[in-house]
Amino acid sequence: MDNDTSDYDPTWTPNDTNWTNDSDELCSLSPTPAQVLSQTYIHSVICAFGLIGNVLVMITYGFYKRTKTMTDVYLFNVAVADLIFVGALPLIAHNELNGWPMGSVACKMLRSAYSINLYSGMLLLACISGDRYVAIVQARRSFGSRSGAVKYGRLICSAVWVFALFLTLPTLIYTKLFDEYDLMEETSAVTCELSFEDKATAKLMKVMVPSLQMAVGFLLPLLVMVFCYSCIICTLLRTHSQQRHKAIRVVWAVVAIFIVCHLPYNVVLLIHTSSLFTERSCEAEKTKLMVLATSRSIAYLHCCLNPILYAFIGVKFRSHFRQILSDLWCFGKKYIYTARSSEICISGLKTSEGSNNMSSFSA
Structure with missing residues (x-):
């Protein structure tokens, strides 16, 4: 990227520190210390809850849930995608605060972590809605074919991961470290951003990358979810099951939280992308970047909410979760009372002397 800040360059990214407004006065777009501190706290909370929730999901589906379904395979992979991102989030914050x-x-790997999570996670959520559509709306037609569907679920997940990696290539290739000099503050800082050798590539990528994020990472999964869950609700309304109202509320919660988390960020991203190559006033640009950062943090929250929406709501998953807590309590007692060999601790999956239900967690 051309780092000369003397002239207005229509290929600037939103993170360029020096930006010229209509009155030819330099405009510093660097976040204030208060904004940096608040984002650090918010991302720390997202990281903590995201790690706990998604690790529990992976442990449950990987070791405790014996009978696997297609949805279980999707949920496990969603947890992996979310875990990749929440694991990278504190490293991103540390590097941004300390000059990478x-x-x-x-720089390349951590910036790519969000793209991989975005594409793989959102497409897998669309796969979950499609699987539930087949299981509920097309139940009679699919009953005989779902017994061996787990292997197809794994193939679909593999294809999703490959597709996500392919869509992440522009971020991986063009993300670089460079020194950014602030003429107003007369200071320099190392930043990790998309950087291009020529303006033609810059113009193409700065439109293509956010457009792909909005289309594949939001709009396509949203359309699939709305169609599938609308059909599911219509089917549930025709049933006489006592659990149908709870199931419908869960469906509405899944769609509503998806929209609440991701719609604001995608709307602001669309506005930003459409105004990339036009001159903007300094104050308007500052406001837009602050709204963009806030809405991005809201989108990050979805990594914490996925385990609650797709896993902890389920009765069977809650049962397995209680078994995990029981085993942890069991192991804690065993560690504390190792000298008392007469004590035997029994949980839902770990057994004592003559039980046949041995767990891989057994001592």
Whole structure:
């Protein structure tokens, strides 16, 4: 990227520190210390809850749930995608605050973590809605074919991961470290952003990358979810099951939280992308970047809510979760009372002397 800030460059990214407004006065778009601190706290909370929830989901589906379904395979992979991102989030925050001491490789990998999570996670949520559509709306037609569907679910997940990696290539290739000099503050800082050698590539990528994020990472999954869950609600309304109202509320919650988390960020991203190559006033640009950062943090919250929406609501999953807590309590007692060999601790999946239900967690 051309780092000369003397003239207005229509290929600037939103993170460029020096930006010229209509009155030819320099405009610093660097976030204030208060904004940096608040985002750090918010991302720390997202990271903590996201790690706990998604690790529990992976443990449950990986070790405790014996009978696997297609949805279980999707949920496990969603947890993996979310875990990749929440694991990268504190490293991103640390590097941004300290001038990226981990180097250019970490810059590329950590910036790519969000794209991989976005594409794979959202497409897998669309797959879950499609699987539930087949299981509920097309139940009679699919009953005989779902017994061996787990292997097809794994193939679909593999295809989703490959597709997500392919869509992440522009971020991986063009993300670089470079020194950014603030003429107003007369200071320089190392940043990790998309950087291009020529303006033609910059114009193409700065439209293509956010457009792909909005189309594949939001609009396509949203359309699939709305169609599938609308059909599911219509089917449930025709049934006489006592559980139908609870199921309908869960469906509405899944769609509503998806929209609440991702719609604001995608609307602001669309506005930003459409105004990339036009001059903007300094105050308007500052306001837009602040709204963009806030809405992005709201979108990050979905990583914490996925385990609650798709896993903890289920009765069977809650049962397995209680078994995990029981086993942890069991192991804690065993560690504390190792000298008391007469004590035997029994949980839902771990057994004592003559039980046949041995768990892989058994001592």
